[in-house]
Structures are given as C-alpha cells and as structure tokens.
Amino acid sequence: MKSWLTTTDHKRIGLLYFFTAFAFFLIGGIEALVIRAQLAQPNGHLVTAETYNQLFTMHGTTMVFLALMPLSASFFNYIVPLQIGARDVAFPRLNAFSYWVFLLGGLFLNASWLVGPLFHAGTLNVAPDGGWFGYANLTERQFSPGPNIDFWLLGLQILGISSLAAGFNFIVTILNLRAPGMRMMRVPAFTWMTLVTQFLVITAFPVITVGLAFLMFDRFFGTHFYVHEAGATPILWQHLFWLFGHPEVYILILPAMGIVSDVLPTFARKPLFGYTVVVYSGVLIGFMGWGVWSHHMFSVGLGPIADSVFSATTMLIAVPTGVKIFNWIATLWGGDIRGTTALHFAVGFIAMFIIGGLSGVTHASPPADLQQTDTYYVVAHIHYVLFGGTIMGLFAGIYYWWPKMTGRLLSETLGKWHFWLQFIGMNLAFFPMHFIGLLGMPRRVYTYPPELGVADLNLLSTIGAFLIALSISVFLVNLLRTRTHGQRAGNDPWGGATLEWSIASPPPVYNFSVIPTVANRLPRWKTEHHEPMRDPPTTPPAPIHVPGGSWWPMLAALGLPILALAPLTRTLWLAFVGAAVLLAGIYLWAFEPFEA
Amino acid sequence: MSRYRWWSTPAALFLLGCGGPFPQSTLHPHSDFARATDVLFTGIFWWAAAVFVVVEALLLVALVRFRHREGRPAPKPTHGHTLMEIAWTLAPAAILVFVAVPTVRTIFATAGEAPADALKVDVIGHQWWWEFRYQELGLVTANELHVPLGRAVQLSITSADVIHSFWIPPLGGKRDAIPGHVTRIAFRPDRVGEYTGQCAEFCGASHANMRLRVVVDSDSAFGRWATVQLAGPAAPASGTAAERGKAVFARSACIGCHTIRGVSPGVIGPNLTHVGSRTTIASGLFPNDSAHLARWIADAPSLKPGSLMTRMQPPLTDADIAALVAYLQSLQ
Numbered sequence: 001m002k003s004w005l006t007t008t009d010h011k012r013i014g015l016l017y018f019f020t021a022f023a024f025f026l027i028g029g030i031e032a033l034v035i036r037a038q039l040a041q042p043n044g045h046l047v048t049a050e051t052y053n054q055l056f057t058m059h060g061t062t063m064v065f066l067a068l069m070p071l072s073a074s075f076f077n078y079i080v081p082l083q084i085g086a087r088d089v090a091f092p093r094l095n096a097f098s099y100w101v102f103l104l105g106g107l108f109l110n111a112s113w114l115v116g117p118l119f120h121a122g123t124l125n126v127a128p129d130g131g132w133f134g135y136a137n138l139t140e141r142q143f144s145p146g147p148n149i150d151f152w153l154l155g156l157q158i159l160g161i162s163s164l165a166a167g168f169n170f171i172v173t174i175l176n177l178r179a180p181g182m183r184m185m186r187v188p189a190f191t192w193m194t195l196v197t198q199f200l201v202i203t204a205f206p207v208i209t210v211g212l213a214f215l216m217f218d219r220f221f222g223t224h225f226y227v228h229e230a231g232a233t234p235i236l237w238q239h240l241f242w243l244f245g246h247p248e249v250y251i252l253i254l255p256a257m258g259i260v261s262d263v264l265p266t267f268a269r270k271p272l273f274g275y276t277v278v279v280y281s282g283v284l285i286g287f288m289g290w291g292v293w294s295h296h297m298f299s300v301g302l303g304p305i306a307d308s309v310f311s312a313t314t315m316l317i318a319v320p321t322g323v324k325i326f327n328w329i330a331t332l333w334g335g336d337i338r339g340t341t342a343l344h345f346a347v348g349f350i351a352m353f354i355i356g357g358l359s360g361v362t363h364a365s366p367p368a369d370l371q372q373t374d375t376y377y378v379v380a381h382i383h384y385v386l387f388g389g390t391i392m393g394l395f396a397g398i399y400y401w402w403p404k405m406t407g408r409l410l411s412e413t414l415g416k417w418h419f420w421l422q423f424i425g426m427n428l429a430f431f432p433m434h435f436i437g438l439l440g441m442p443r444r445v446y447t448y449p450p451e452l453g454v455a456d457l458n459l460l461s462t463i464g465a466f467l468i469a470l471s472i473s474v475f476l477v478n479l480l481r482t483r484t485h486g487q488r489a490g491n492d493p494w495g496g497a498t499l500e501w502s503i504a505s506p507p508p509v510y511n512f513s514v515i516p517t518v519a520n521r522l523p524r525w526k527t528e529h530h531e532p533m534r535d536p537p538t539t540p541p542a543p544i545h546v547p548g549g550s551w552w553p554m555l556a557a558l559g560l561p562i563l564a565l566a567p568l569t570r571t572l573w574l575a576f577v578g579a580a581v582l583l584a585g586i587y588l589w590a591f592e593p594f595e596a
Numbered sequence: 597m598s599r600y601r602w603w604s605t606p607a608a609l610f611l612l613g614c615g616g617p618f619p620q621s622t623l624h625p626h627s628d629f630a631r632a633t634d635v636l637f638t639g640i641f642w643w644a645a646a647v648f649v650v651v652e653a654l655l656l657v658a659l660v661r662f663r664h665r666e667g668r669p670a671p672k673p674t675h676g677h678t679l680m681e682i683a684w685t686l687a688p689a690a691i692l693v694f695v696a697v698p699t700v701r702t703i704f705a706t707a708g709e710a711p712a713d714a715l716k717v718d719v720i721g722h723q724w725w726w727e728f729r730y731q732e733l734g735l736v737t738a739n740e741l742h743v744p745l746g747r748a749v750q751l752s753i754t755s756a757d758v759i760h761s762f763w764i765p766p767l768g769g770k771r772d773a774i775p776g777h778v779t780r781i782a783f784r785p786d787r788v789g790e791y792t793g794q795c796a797e798f799c800g801a802s803h804a805n806m807r808l809r810v811v812v813d814s815d816s817a818f819g820r821w822a823t824v825q826l827a828g829p830a831a832p833a834s835g836t837a838a839e840r841g842k843a844v845f846a847r848s849a850c851i852g853c854h855t856i857r858g859v860s861p862g863v864i865g866p867n868l869t870h871v872g873s874r875t876t877i878a879s880g881l882f883p884n885d886s887a888h889l890a891r892w893i894a895d896a897p898s899l900k901p902g903s904l905m906t907r908m909q910p911p912l913t914d915a916d917i918a919a920l921v922a923y924l925q926s927l928q
Contacts, residue, residue, distance in 0.1 A: 049801050049901035131798045137775065138758040138800055143723075228776025234759060235774065268662070274676040299761055299772045299797075301779035304707045308700045315692045319685060325651060326684040327676075332658040335671045339663065347659065354651055358644040361692075365699040367706050368637040370769020371622040371630075374761055374796040440620025440765040442796040445804035451792070453618045527673045 006549025008092035009509055013099050014078030015405065020103050021070035027110065028062035029469065031055045036429070036465040039458050042450040052446035053129040054148070058109075060132025061152065064252065065159050066106045068386065071394050072255035073102075076170055076194050078405055079397075082500035082507060083188045085179025085516050087544075090172040093553045093589060098166040100557035105158035108561045112151040119147045128152030131444060133245060134215075136226035136237035141219045147568060150219065153212045154564040160205045160212075161560060167201035170194060179499070181518035185279070188498045189272055192279045193258025196286040197251050203290075204247035211240035220567050235300060242293035250289040252386060253353075254282060256393025257324060260346045263396045264328055266496050267343040268335025271522055274327040281320035288317045298366040299373050307366040314364035321357055325350060340494070341415030345396035348423055352388025356381055359434065374444075377437025383430040395422075395475075403493050407505045408486030414478040421471035428464025432457040491535065497522040502535040513540035550592055556585025619792045622765040626791065626812075629706055629768035629783035636702045640695050647691065706768075710750035710782035715743060719753040721760030721773035723799060723904065724806035725866055725879040735825045736855070738866030739879045741810045743785060744818035750782045758800060764793030764810050772797055785812040792880065801902030807880030821873075829856050829869045829927050841923025844916045849908055856927065865905060872927040878903075889921045 007013060035055050038044040047055065081089055089095050112127040119126055129148045130139045139149045174195045178187065187195075214225035215237070224230030226237050265272045272278060294302060294310040302310075328350055337343065359381040363369045372378060395418075403409045436454045437443075448454065492501035502524060503512060514536045516523070523533040559582025566575035618624060625631040662671075710716075718729040719741075728741050743749045753762050755773040762781075763770035771779040795806035813821060832838035842859070845851065851860035857869045871877075874884055878900055882888040894917055896905040912920070 049804065053798075053801065053803075135759055135798070138798070143758050143800060233774075233776055235777070268671065270671045271673050271675050273674065274681055277676065277681050299770050300774065301771055301777070304703045307703050311699055311703070312696060315696055316689075318692065319688050322688040323681070323685055327681075329651070329654050329658055330677075330680070332655070332662060334674065335658075335662045336665075336668050337659060337663050347655065350655060351652060354648060358648055361644055361695065362637060362640050365636060365640055365695060365702075367633040367699065367702040367769065368640060370771070371633055371637065371765060374763075374770065374798075438622050439618045440622060440793075442763070442794060442803075444798040445794075447804050452620055453616055525673075 003549060005554065006096075006551050008088070008096050008547060008549055008553075010077050010081050010089050010092065010095060011405070011507065011509075011511075013095050014074045014076075016099055017070050017074035017077055017102070018405075020099075020106070021067055021074060024062055024066035024106055024110075025071065026472070028059050028067050029472065031059040031062065033465055033469055035059060036462040038446060039448070040462040041459065042448055042452070042455050044447055047446070049446045050123070050129065051125060053444070054113075054125055054127035056444055057128045057131050057134075057152070058113075061109065061128065061156075062106075063386070064132060064248070065156065066102075066109070068252050068390050068394070069163065070102055072197070072252075072390075073098075073166060075190070075255065075259070075394075075397050075401065076166070076198075079401055079500055080170065080174065080191050080194055081177070082404070082503070082511060083191045083498050084174060084177060084182060085499050085512060085518065086173065086177035087511050087515075087546075089169050090177055091169050092547065093550050093592075094165050094169050096550065097553035097557055098162045098169065100554045101158060101162035101165070101560055104557055104561045105155055105162060108158060108564060109151060109155035112148065121146060126151070128155075133241050134237075135234070135241075136215060136218075137228070137234040139215060139219075139237075140226060149215075150568050153215050153219070154568060157209065157212050157216070158560050158564055160209050163201050164205050167198040167205070170198045171202070174198075179512075179516050179518050185276065186518055186521045189261035189275065189278060189282075190255070190258035193254045193261070193282050196282050197254045200247045200251050200254075200286055200289065204244045204251065207240055208244035211237060211244065214240075216567070235297075238297050238300065239293070242296040243290075245296065246293045247286075247289045249385070250285055252390050253393075254285070256349060256390045256397075257282065259393045259397040259400070260328060260349050261324075262498065263342050263346040263400050264331045266400070266494050267338045267340055267346075268332050269338075269495070270331060270335040271497075271525075271527070272327070273330035273333075274323075275521065278324055278327050281323045284320045285317060288313065288320070292317060295364060295366075295369070296373075298369045311364055311366050315361065318357065318361055318364070325354060325357075340399070341410070341412055341419055342396050342399035342494075344416065344419040345392050345399060348419065349389055349392040349396060352384055352392055352426070356384030356388055359384065372437060374442055375437035376433040376441050376443055379443050380430050380433035380437060383426070383433070387426055387430065392422075395419075400494070401500075402482070403486075403489030404500055404505045404507070406482070406486070407489050408482050409489050409493055410478050410482050410486065414474055414481070418471050418474045418478060421467055421474060425464050425467030425469075425471055429461050429468060430464070432461045432464075436461070492524075497525040499523060502533070504538065509546050510540065510544040512536050513538065513544070550589065552585050552589035552592060554585075556582055556589060559583070559585055620765045620794070622769075624766055625768075626787045626789065627767040627783035627785045629781065630766055631786075632702050632706055633769050636698055639698060643691055643695060647688075706782075709780075710748040714748035714750040714782060716750050716752065717741065717743075719751050719762055719773065721753070721755040721757075721762065721795065721799070721806075723757050724795070724802040724900065724902070726762070726806070726808045727756075727866065730822075733822055733826065735822065736867045737825060737870065737874075739808050739876065740874050741808065742813055742818060742821050743810065744815050745785060745788050745812050746815070748782060748784045750780060753779045753781070759797050760795045760799045760806065761797035762793070762808075763796040764791050764808070766791045767793075767810060770796045785810075788812050788814055794880070802900050805879060805881050805900050809876065809880055824873060824928070825870050828858055830872075832923060832926050836926075837919050837922035838926040839923075841919035841921070841926075844912070844920050845923060848912070848916075850920075853905070868924065868927060870927055872925045884925075886921050886925065889924060890917050893917050893920055 038046045113125045116123045116126040126148050128151050217223040218225050224232050226234045261272055291313045295314045399410055436457050439454050441448055441454050489505040520530050526532050559578050563578030625634045720727040726739050729736050753771050753773045755775045760773040761770045762773055768783045771781045789812055791810045793808050832842055853862040853865035855862055855867045877884050895907050896903040
C-alpha cells in the first residue's frame with residue numbers, strides 16, 4: 001500500500017492513471033446513460049431540468065478531462081519510457097505529483113454531486129451546470145449564483161496543473177532520455193504523437209488557465225472581464241476557450257492516432273507505410289490546430305471575411321488527417337493481417353473516425369454550420385471523433401499493451417464480443433443523432449416535444465447507449481477474468497517491432513537490464529536492411545540502482561484542492577493552510593536526499 | 597418546383613420512412629436563406645458520401661484481401677511511396693476546392709444584408725423568452741413573430757441577459773443573441789405557414805423551454821394582424837370577470853414586469869397588450885387556453901424551471917386567477 005502511495009515508478013503511475021481514469025470513464029458513462037434515459041421519449045421527466053444540466057456538463061467535463069486525457073496519460077506513462085529505452089521518465093516525482101493532482105482534482109469536481117446541503121442548496125447535487133465549455137456570461141455570478149460553476153472552474157484549474165506538469169515531463173523525457181542511436185526519426189509513432197500532444201498541452205493549457213482566472217476574478221472579486229455592461233464582452237471567453245479547445249481536440253485524438261500507427265504494423269506484419277509522412281502530418285495537425293478555433297463560433301457572426309478564413313483553415317486541416325488515413329490503409333495493404341481484438345479496435349478507429357472527419361467538413365462550411373451548430377448533429381460529430389476515434393483507439397491500446405502492463409493477455413473471445421457490441425452500440429447511439437439534429441433538435445435540452453418527430457430516433461439512440469454500456473461490462477469481465485485466468489504473455493505475445501516488447505511482461509522495475517542501442521526504426525524486426533536486435537538479458541549484468549518512493553509529491557498535490565476550497569467556501573484561513581501544505585510539500589521534495 | 601426537395605439528400609429520403617411532419621427540419625427549407633444553406637449542405641454531403649464510400653471500401657478490401665492465411669509468404673516490408681503520398685495529399689485538397697468555393701460564395705450571399713425595403717425586426721433574447729420589436733410599425737410582441745410573405749425580413753438580434761441563439765430551421769440558420777452585440781440574419785420566406793424554432797445556445801435552467809413560432813402571413817393577413825397589434829388594449833366591459841381581472845392585474849406584482857399599454861409599464865417580462873391574440877404562452881410551451889393560463893399564473897416555476905415569474909406572495913385566490921385569465925384572454 002505504502003509503496004503505491006509513494007511510488008515514482010512510471011509503470012505503477014501508469015497503472016494508477018489507468019484505473020483512476022477508467023473509474024471516471026464509468027462515472028461519465030453512467031451520466032450519459034441517465035441523459036439517454038431522459039431523452040428516450042418526448043417530455044421525459046426522469047430528472048429535473050437542473051439535474052439534467054448538471055449531468056451533461058459533468059458528462060462532457062468528465063470524459064474530456066478525467067477519462068480520455070488521463071487514459072492517454074496512462075499509456076504515456078507506461079509505454080513511452082519503454083518505447084524509447086529509458087529507465088523512467090525524466091522527473092519521476094513530478095510524475096507522481098501529476099497523478100495525485102489529477103486524482104484530487106477529479107474528486108474535487110465530483111464532490112459537487114454530493115455536497116449540496118453544505119451550501120444550503122436545497123438539493124444533494126450542486127454539480128457544474130454551464131456546459132463543458134462554460135460560456136460566459138451565463139457562468140457569471142449574476143446568472144449562476146450557486147457553487148456549481150465554482151466547482152467547475154476551480155476543478156479545471158487544479159487539473160490544468162496536472163496536465164502542464166506532465167506535459168513538461170514527457171517533452172523532456174522524449175527529447176532527452178532516448179536510448180543511444182534512437183534518433184528522432186527512429187522514435188515509434190506513438191511516442192512521436194505523444195510528443196506533439198505534450199507540446200499542445202503546454203501551449204494550450206495556459207490559454208484556458210487565463211480564461212478561467214478571468215472568470216474566477218469576475219466571480220469572486222467583482223471584476224468584469226466578460227461583462228458587456230462594463231465595456232467588456234462575453235465573446236472574449238469564447239475566443240479564449242476555443243483557442244484552448246481546438247488544440248484540446250487534437251490533444252484527445254493524436255495519442256489514439258499514435259496507438260493505431262503502432263498497432264496496425266504489428267498485426268499486418270508490415271512497417272508503418274509512410275512513417276515520415278505520418279509523423280510530419282501529426283506535427284502539421286498540431287500546428288494547424290491553432291488556426292481554426294473560430295469555427296466553433298460561426299453563429300456568433302464574426303463577419304464574412306473571418307468566417308471565410310476560418311472555414312478555409314478548417315478544411316485544410318482535413319488534408320493531413322486524410323493523409324494519415326490513407327497511410328494506415330496502405331499499411332494494411334499487402335500485409336498479413338491477424339484479426340486480433342487490438343486490430344479490430346484500430347480498424348474501428350479508422351472506419352469511425354472517417355465519419356467524424358467528414359461530418360467535420362460539413363461544419364467547416366459556415367452557412368451549413370449555421371443549421372448544424374448547437375444541435376444533435378454536432379453531438380453526433382463529436383462522438384464519432386471522440387468515441388469512434390479516441391475511445392476505439394484507446395481500447396486498441398488497452399488490448400495491445402495490457403499483456404505488457406500486467407503479464408497476462410486479455411481474452412480474445414470476450415474482446416471480440418466487446419468490440420462488436422461497442423461498434424454496433426456506438427453506431428446505434430450516435431448515427432441517429434445526425435438526423436435528430438438536422439430535424440431541429442438542439443443539444444443540451446432536457447426535454448423535447450413529440451411534435452418534433454424525433455422520438456423514434458431518440459429511442460434508437462438510447463438503446464445504442466445501453467448497448468455500449470453492455471460492451472463495457474463485457475470488457476470489465478474480461479479485465480477481472482484476466483487477473484486469474486489470463487494466458488501468460490511472455491515478453492512479446494504479438495511479435496512487435498519496438499523496444500517495449502524486448503523485455504519481460506510486466507517489466508522489472510528498472511525496465512532494461514542493459515539500455516539497448518538502437519540502429520533503426522524497427523529494432524526487433526528483420527527487414528531487407530537489417531537483422532532483429534538481441535533482446536536485453538533477463539538478469540542485469542550489474543546491479544541497477546532504483547530510486548525509492550517519496551511522500552512529498554502527494555503532500556504538495558494535497559495543497560491544491562485545499563487552496564481551491566478557500567474561495568469555494570469563502571474561508572480565508574483555508575487559503576493559508578493550502579499554501580502552507582503546498583509549500584511544505586515542495587520544500588521537502590526539493591531537499592529530499594537523493595538516496596531515499 | 598416541388599414544395600420541398602425531399603429527394604435532396606438521402607437523409608430526407610431516409611426520414612420519409614420515419615413519418616413526419618418535421619416542423620423544425622433543416623431539410624425542408626422555406627426561405628431563400630434556408631434554401632441556400634440546404635443546397636450548400638447537399639453539395640458537401642454528396643462529396644462526403646463519395647469519399648466515405650471510396651475510403652471505407654479501400655479499408656474493407658484491404659482487410660478481406662490481406663487477412664491472415666496459413667502459408668502466406670511474409671509481407672514485403674514496404675516503407676512508403678512518394679508519388680502515392682503526393683497523390684493522396686492533392687486529391688482531398690482538390691475535393692476541398694469544390695467545397696470551399698460554393699462555401700465562400702454562400703457566406704457572402706447570406707451575410708445578413710437585406711434589401712432596403714426589408715421588414716426590420718429587433719429580436720431580443722431573454723431568459724427564457726423572445727421579444728420582437730417592429731421599429732417601422734412601432735409595435736412590440738413576444739414569442740410569436742409575424743412576417744409577411746414575399747417580403748424580405750431582416751432580424752437584428754441581441755440579448756438582454758445571457759447568450760442565446762435564435763433559430764427557426766425552416767427559415768434559416770441560427771445567429772447568437774449576445775448581450776452588447778447585434779447580429780443579423782435576413783431571409784425571404786416563400787410559403788405561408790407556421791414554423792417553430794427554439795433557442796439553440798445553452799442559456800440556463802429552461803434553455804429547452806425557450807421556444808418560438810414564426811407565422812408567415814399573406815400580405816393582407818399580416819396587415820390585419822399589425823392593425824390589431826397597433827390598437828390599444830381591449831377595455832373590458834363593466835361588470836365582467838375581465839374587468840375584475842384588470843383590477844387584480846393593476847394591484848398585483850404583474851405590473852412590475854409586464855407592459856399592457858395604458859395599464860402598466862413593466863419591461864422585464866413579455867408585453868401582454870395583445871396576449872390574447874397569441875396561440876401559445878410561456879414561450880411556445882403551452883396552448884393559450886384557460887387551464888394553462890391559470891396554472892401558469894398560479895405557479896410558473898413548476899411549469900418552467902427557473903422561471904423569473906415567481907409564485908406570488910401572498911398567493912392569488914382562485915377567484916383572482918380566474919378573473920386574471922378572463923382579462924388576459926380578452927386582450928385580443
């Protein structure tokens with residue numbers, strides 16, 4: 001127990017990320033099921049309007065910040081150091097700090113479901129209720145007087161610190177800790193996409209931090225950053241949020257693209273087609289992602305010139321995305337494709353992401369978007385990208401790397417059940433939403449009249465959502481069963497080309513008994529140019545020192561939610577306690593003897 | 597030309613099987629603006645459909661043709677192909693030109709500038725209802741917008757509180773209602789009828805209940821409607837329930853928020869001068885009948901969560917409510 005609380009081992013932290021993020025994924029999923037149950041028929045009244053608004057806000061916030069990002073982070077943690085031949089990340093204690101901040105931030109946000117009585121709210125739940133993009137000026141104190149939005153903005157501030165710390169950590173790790181000979185163009189695609197993602201994190205999160213700080217000042221100290229009566233404009237929030245929000249979309253999708261780029265070659269027994277192009281198009285997407293934010297704002301009326309420019313940049317970003325898809329198909333072409341569950345999910349990613357990408361092109365056209373934005377058509381789009389894309393990609397990664405992480409293979413039979421149920425479920429849940437939106441149902445409505453004519457489609461969508469829930473249950477059974485019944489994985493159950501497969505599963509605490517020297521992009525494969533590398537010996541030729549754990553990252557992390565409680569409860573002394581805990585944690589951390 | 601081009605997209609075709617009618621459909625345009633966006637969407641849709649079929653087919657062929665078989669020789673380790681990379685970079689780029697050009701043309705064609713003789717209406721979003729001000733006619737109404745057939749309409753949209761979005765799908769795409777900003781849409785309706793829409797930007801507890809109606813009248817019907825609206829409020833005959841209702845209205849909190857011309861000056865809630873002429877109450881939520889009016893007056897927040905029209909303290913008696921209902925219904 002103590003060893004898990006104080007761990008600085010990237011592998012253990014990766015597992016902590018995985019289980020925590022998966023728990024939040026289940027919470028976000030339950031929120032979605034309640035939403036779908038409410039909308040199964042017109043004039044539904046399972047939950048009140050207020051609770052419904054909290055549900056969709058928390059579903060979006062949870063899935064983006066507490067499920068998808070940290071699930072990717074679990075692979076960054078576990079796999080990236082193994083792929084580059086490192087013993088750990090560059091700053092192991094900072095890594096632990098990132099995890100604890102994430103956990104505490106997530107608990108802080110979700111505490112809002114239960115603490116209504118403490119705020120004399122008259123309800124149990126005072127969860128955030130402004131939508132996951134929390135548009136000002138609805139989020140100002142005047143229109144949202146309760147603690148709901150306070151939970152949201154303070155929670156996101158806490159989570160931002162976790163993401164930023166991890167971002168710097170992984171950039172330094174990937175740039176500096178690569179094994180000898182692993183030049184940048186020999187880095188596996190997943191690690192490359194991780195690197196691009198982390199650059200997006202460290203550049204995009206400061207933007208939302210500023211936006212949230214303005215909102216915090218408005219709500220707590222009476223400033224007027226988003227108040228038009230004082231000469232400002234609520235549109236500023238939209239620019240700041242989407243300037244963060246669009247890169248955030250790529251923060252969510254690029255890791256999944258990286259996973260797919262590693263999974264496909266392994267199971268097609270063929271190198272990634274156009275590796276260089278796939279890498280550069282990922283970098284290009286990272287850059288271009290900064291120039292498209294106003295396509296979330298076409299209905300704001302920015303004027304025909306701005307609309308045309310943002311329309312053009314948005315359409316352009318489809319080009320590097322399309323290039324990736326063609327390269328993936330070319331990777332499969334001419335291969336010897338083994339239909340493992342991981343491959344199913346990777347191919348599912350491509351097939352579903354295409355739909356999300358194409359509906360994205362219809363949003364890129366502002367006049368068409370005026371009929372689509374803020375309707376269920378957009379809800380369909382975002383779910384084809386983030387569920388059909390990111391979740392499918394993450395499950396490909398789970399089935400692919402779970403044996404590496406635990407030493408046991410997940411059941412392929414249950415895996416296929418999981419895949420097909422999820423595939424059918426997601427299409428039933430999300431495809432009808434295109435029509436629901438085109439027929440005039442806006443998003444974020446807790447009820448709709450039967451006259452709209454969308455009752456049947458909504459029922460279909462609800463059935464799909466429950467099928468997804470069933471598929472996730474199958475996965476959970478698979479996960480539990482594998483603990484005891486899973487087939488032993490050995491070093492390399494798939495015949496992978498990259499370094500993580502050259503060591504035991506799960507790897508020893510020091511990862512590599514001898515740091516490998518890398519001579520090419522596919523070190524463990526035989527190609528026309530080279531023979532496979534020799535895997536490192538099972539036992540290290542010389543003892544390897546492994547640093548011990550530390551309590552101080554967790555202590556420092558604990559200071560942040562205490563700090564956040566101060567404005568939330570309007571208790572000044574808590575601010576001093578929180579600051580003291582944070583500073584004590586950092587101080588003890590900084591002066592901790594190296595050989596603990 | 598058919599009334600609507602149901603064949604225009606397979607989506608519409610699919611929906612034929614699902615019945616209808618679809619009063620808020622974007623696929624059944626009834627104005628020049630809505631038609632322009634629909635034509636554009638249809639064009640993009642077909643490009644997208646073509647790309648979808650080609651790419652998914654390639655994927656399926658690859659999966660079937662190159663699936664693992666015993667004895668298949670090890671695949672050739674190809675690493676890439678420069679010409680192919682160039683080809684599949686240029687192909688989508690070329691298709692996007694066919695999307696981008698009509699897009700930009702439509703952006704400028706629908707930029708919200710209407711001809712000089714357009715009927716200009718100011719639209720103001722409130723939590724959670726819509727106010728319409730006809731500057732040229734000097735009249736104010738709420739939640740039901742009347743416009744004449746065949747004349748261009750220009751809406752100048754803003755908000756009194758938070759951000760809303762004005763949307764009547766059959767007549768055209770949405771524009772946000774933003775405090776401190778004025779956004780515009782212009783359209784020329786091409787069929788007499790009643791269209792529904794609703795707020796599309798999340799605006800708080802009753803966002804789902806911020807609905808509206810647009811009535812496209814023939815020229816003469818619009819003239820008659822405007823004449824009625826311009827007249828002063830009907831004076832109830834003495835001794836009627838309506839007269840008692842007027843007295844209740846005048847001594848209750850109603851006057852703080854609602855305008856009835858010559859009776860009260862409130863501006864927070866909808867103008868009630870001709871509330872009896874509207875077909876719905878509570879921003880399109882309920883039919884304008886005695887039962888719903890009575891329930892609404894007695895306890896609006898239970899019908900519309902978060903409604904700023906709170907329960908009156910002390911509560912009105914049933915007799916007072918009945919009188920108020922009679923009065924409001926007399927305001928034709």
